[in-house]
Amino acid sequence: MDTSVVIVGAGPAGLMLAGELRLAGIDVVVLERHSQRTGESRGIGLATRTMEIFDQRGLLCRLGDYQTSDMGHFGGLPLDVGVLGAAHQAARTVPQSVTEEALEAWATELGADIRRGHTFRSLRDTGKSVTVRVDGETGEEEIEARYLVGCDGGRSTVRKAAGFDFPGTAATTEMLLADIRGVDLEPRMTGQQTGGGFVMVAKLAGGVHRVIVGERGIPPHRRTSPPAFAEVADLWKRLTGIDISHAEPVWVSAFGDATRQVTEYRRGRVLLAGDAAHVHLPAGGQGMNTSVQDSYNLGWKLAAVVKGTAPASLLDTYHSERHEVGHRMLANTRAQSLLVLGGTEVQPLRDVLSELIEYPEVARHLAAKVSGLDIRYDVGTGTHPVLGRRMPHLPLVVNARTTSTTELLRPGRGVLLDLADNAVLRRRTQGWRARVDTVTATHGALPDDSPLAGTSAVLLRPDGHVAWAAPGSHHGVGTALHRWFGPPSAGHPRGARP
Incomplete structure (x- = not known):
């Protein structure tokens, strides 16, 4: 190769x-x-x-x-x-x-x-x-x-x-986009409906404004190159009454609603x-x-x-x-x-x-x-509210040092977070220590409605999603480790239920 x-x-x-x-x-x-x-x-x-x-x-x-x-x-x-x-x-x-x-x-x-x-x-x-x-x-x-x-x-x-x-x-309509200098436009970050279409303005760095404009009922052009800025300026004036033709175009493009x-x-x-x-x-x-x-x-x-x-x-x-x-x-x-x-x-x-x-x-x-915070992957059955979801940022103390779940994920490895100082759990996951970092930690008080309240252990995938949690998972940690990180290394148990 x-x-x-x-x-x-x-x-x-x-x-x-x-x-x-x-x-x-x-x-x-x-x-x-x-x-x-x-x-x-x-x-x-x-x-x-x-x-x-x-x-x-x-x-x-x-x-x-x-x-x-x-x-x-x-x-x-x-x-x-x-x-x-x-x-x-x-x-x-x-x-x-x-x-x-x-x-x-x-x-x-x-x-x-x-x-x-x-x-x-x-x-x-x-x-x-x-x-x-x-x-x-x-x-x-x-x-x-x-x-x-x-x-x-x-x-x-x-x-x-x-x-x-x-x-x-296929696309049924077209929007025109231009990054321009030399104008001072009022931001319309969420866009605005006009009599004949839609317009948006966002302020970027360096005195640049991004304008986006689309006219209803106009089918998309079959373009082989970006639109001319004059086309954007003409449409902008038609829908807003504002002349931006004197602006300096930095970049002009078009996009549609193809799905x-x-x-x-x-x-x-x-x-x-x-x-x-x-x-x-x-x-x-x-x-x-x-x-x-x-x-x-x-x-x-x-x-x-x-x-x-x-x-x-x-x-x-x-x-x-x-x-x-x-x-x-x-x-x-x-x-x-x-x-x-x-x-x-x-x-x-x-x-x-x-x-x-x-x-x-x-x-x-x-x-x-x-x-992007509504994503929940299928990681197996269970009742814990964070199963399959992304792990929220949680401040931690490990060996008297302040850290967080965010920092523990920096190396791009799996993390087994032991929040109850469970020696049995740590022993039964030794077969994956080359791929998963086992960390015993404590955290401060959580609000009563926190999804992590009462949690004793959490297995995080390298992408930060929770693959297993205790109590609340309907299978053992070994099953979760095997599913997401492969079989244990030779000479180690297969991670029976802790």
Whole structure:
């Protein structure tokens, strides 16, 4: 093999996956057709769950100065995400270019081989390896790897070459986007309905404003290049009455409301992550955040399979877990599309939903949905409220040192958190100590309504999701360890129920 894993695409999904694989010691080659970063920023924010993930890998300090906010929206209707009480707020002023730069620096420092100016052409999956043909800076070459992951966006060539089915609906309308300088516009962060369409304004760093504008009833253009800024300015004036034609365009683009998702995230030794697996209206920036979270789910699983500590069937859980997340995201972005792009016939629905959002339960439900905090994976039966969910930030004391669940996840390994000083539990999990860190810790008082109240032990996967908890799981810790981390090392018991 030339390398263990080839990743096609050096966007957020590809770079996050490269970092996760290198954190686990897996050699990886990233192929990117652009010879240098474009500087374009389709996404301009990081959701609450993505902020948690970046903190769990120590990446927040790489993002520079950024602003946070608890205010979000659902289909243009203001939504207070702060009702969730998460440790992090969403970052509203982090351009995708900054996110990519931070992830690339992290992955490179860990030893990822990132090859720019390399265009993917074809693949051959033999069942034992994947051979990738690329056009590089010095001509055509082939790279053999154990696995190939397509992170190459909505028009993924890897997806097409591997024959993935990509059903869904084509775009019915189009939105125009421009980052501009030289104007001072009032922010409209959640967007605004106009007589003939929808407009949005966001202030970015460096005196740049992002404007997004869409006109109802106009079918999407079949474009082969970005729209001219004059087209954006004309439409903006038509819908708002404001002339921005004198502004300096930094970047102009267009996007639609096409909604598609592959039927499977894995075919043999080829996997897909990010926009290569799902496309949709970019409502609230969920696309980039879901893409990063795809890779966060896949990275540790693929690393374990490559190392041979877990069976290849572990990769099946990548599909079952993330396909469901993608399916639900497409459903909520479709709903938001109706609210944003619909005409006067949708106004009664907007009015009713605005009333419902005032109820705390509704606000929490929608906030969790758009922030990525509503995800619950199938990790087995049980009654504990955090089973399958992401572990919230919890301050801890370990050997008289202050730490937290967030800090314990930094190495990218599993963590068995012993909160009751249970020697029997620690002894019965020795067979996994090469893959899972067992930590005996204490924590401060928890509120009575805390989902962790009364918890004596928690098993965390490397992605921070709870795989087992006591009391409340209907199977032993050994079963959970075997399922997520493979069989115990030779010479150790199989982890009977503690």
